[in-house]
Amino acid sequence: MSFDLSGVGLTHANGTVALQDIALKAGQGECLALVGPSGAGKTSLLSVLGTALRPSTGRAVVLQSPLPTTAQAPDRSLRARIGTVHQAPPLPGRQRVVTAVLAGRLGQWPAWKSFASLVYPLDIAGARAALARVQLADKLFARCDELSGGQLQRVGIARVLYQQPDLLLADEPVSALDPALALATVRLLVQDAAARGATLVASLHAVDLALACFARIVGIRAGRIVFDLPAAQVDDALLHALYASEGEVLPTLGQVSVSAPPPPGEAAARAMPLIAGCR
Numbered sequence: 001m002s003f004d005l006s007g008v009g010l011t012h013a014n015g016t017v018a019l020q021d022i023a024l025k026a027g028q029g030e031c032l033a034l035v036g037p038s039g040a041g042k043t044s045l046l047s048v049l050g051t052a053l054r055p056s057t058g059r060a061v062v063l064q065s066p067l068p069t070t071a072q073a074p075d076r077s078l079r080a081r082i083g084t085v086h087q088a089p090p091l092p093g094r095q096r097v098v099t100a101v102l103a104g105r106l107g108q109w110p111a112w113k114s115f116a117s118l119v120y121p122l123d124i125a126g127a128r129a130a131l132a133r134v135q136l137a138d139k140l141f142a143r144c145d146e147l148s149g150g151q152l153q154r155v156g157i158a159r160v161l162y163q164q165p166d167l168l169l170a171d172e173p174v175s176a177l178d179p180a181l182a183l184a185t186v187r188l189l190v191q192d193a194a195a196r197g198a199t200l201v202a203s204l205h206a207v208d209l210a211l212a213c214f215a216r217i218v219g220i221r222a223g224r225i226v227f228d229l230p231a232a233q234v235d236d237a238l239l240h241a242l243y244a245s246e247g248e249v250l251p252t253l254g255q256v257s258v259s260a261p262p263p264p265g266e267a268a269a270r271a272m273p274l275i276a277g278c279r
């Protein structure tokens, strides 16, 4: 088992209830996509899985470790086995890309090696290889503040590819990329996880991308899981109900407009001429 959440709730410091009674588990090596409208709780759920936020209620076990329910910090070795791709990677502007990528393994290295690598990058070849997988090898020694938003997202992805975590969490990882690059990048994440037997949980804005690339789709609305199904069983009625608060147009990579709920399967199929066979 990669993770097992039962009865998990999360209330933010200001009293906002972000998650309620979440029951979700995944075996090692499973890949699942989280979809749902803005504010549904996708980032909050990924933050709990990534140990950045402590559940307010319920029980969470991640990579065989029960997460602490007190203020106690999760242990460093657990965090080193979890990799997170942020929508906007928190990379210092003055940091070189090579250092940002190598930081993916800081949690796995002994303190002396981490410190030495911050002073002088210790595995330049490894960083270059990870960047090449996202077509950014030429930016190896660029400063992070010299990159576009989409390039920064890809540096964040190269960092997690370099890290090789057992549990990979991706929060809107391709939101700043054009459709073709977004598809190639999500495929890369899925293929990397599959090749290594790692678990991947990705929140995706574009439902067509989620349906094309992931075998299992989890729909979230108002902090609750409303469906958890194989992609083939996620039909338009379910998706329109999920996104009802955002109008009648489903968010897709191709921004294909669907004016009214069509028969099951049709909207996603219409929205997907660009993306086929990702899984």
Ligand SMILES: Nc1ncnc2c1ncn2[C@@H]1O[C@H](COP(=O)(O)OP(=O)(O)OP(=O)(O)O)[C@@H](O)[C@H]1O
Residues within 6 Å of the ligand: 012, 013, 014, 016, 017, 018, 036, 037, 038, 039, 040, 041, 042, 043, 044, 045
């Ligand atoms: N740091 C915070 N403090 C207070 N409330 C928060 C905080 N972060 C998120 N929330 C609230 O928690 C709820 C869930 O937010 P979350 O960011 O998890 O949703 P999301 O599905 O990721 O949304 P989006 O798709 O817009 O990124 C929302 O009501 C949001 O306003």
